[in-house]
Amino acid sequence: MADAATALAALADSTRRQIFERLATGPRPVGELARGLSVTRPAVSQHLAVLKAAGLVKDQAEGTRRIYEIDPQGLGTIRAWLDQFWDAALHSFKEEAERPKDKKPKEKT
C-alpha cells in the first residue's frame, strides 16, 4: 500500500490530477482520458502508471484496451494503518490466548 506522501506527490502534477478527477466519475479507457488534454496519449499512460504506483488507481484489460478506475483501497491511509494495527494486535492476542491456562498472564511491558 502506497503511503500518503507518495499519493500526494503523485497528485502534485496538475495533469495527473486532471486525469484522477476524470476517473472520479467512473472507469475510463486511456484514449478517453487523453481526449481534451494537452498531452499525448503515451504521456497519459505514463501519468497513469505513476497514479497506479501510488495506489490511487487500478487497471484491467478489456480486449485490447486498458480500463482505469480509482482504487478505493488506495485512498485509505487510515485503512492501511488499521490493517497493520490489527495484524499486530491479533498476533499479540493469539500469544496470550495460547498461553497455558494455569500460568499467570505475562507482565505487561
Place this chain on the structure above:
Amino acid sequence: MTATIIRPAPVRKSLTVKTDVAHAFEVFTARIGSWWPRSHCIAASPQKDVVMEPRAGGRWYEIGEDGSLCNWGKVLAFEPPVRVLLAWQINGDWKYDADLVTEVEVKFTALEGGHTRVELEHRNIERFGDKAESVRTAIDAEGGWGGILKTYAEVAERRA
C-alpha cells in the same frame, strides 16, 4: 460534478488460535488489557489497562497510568462465546468522537481439535472521511478527489 462515494474495503483478518472457543472469547474480551498493544493509546497518559464491558450497550475504553479514562466507543453486541461487535469511535485525529461509528466485528468459531477460528472485520472505514465537514466543502470547492486525498495525507503525516 456528481459526488462520488468511494468505499474503502473493510479490513478483514482471520487466524486460528490453539485454544477453545470459550477461552479465546474470554481473552479477547475480559482480558483485552493483557494483549492490546501498549503503543496504541489515544490518551495523554501512558496506557495502563484496556477494559471491555461485557454487555451490549457497554463501553470499551483505556485507563491511563494516572487513572484517567479514555473512551473508545460502545460495545454493540456481546454474545459469548461466538461474537462481539464493537463501535470504534476514534476519529482520524485519534480522538474519541461520539458521532463517529465504525464497526469492529469479531467472530469465534470452534474448530476440530479444540482450536478456534477468529475472524475480525473493521468496516465503515469511509466514515472517517465523512466526518470531516470542512473537507467536504474543500472537495466541492476543488472539484474532486484531490481534496479528500490531501486531507487524508495531512492527517497521516501529522500522526507520523
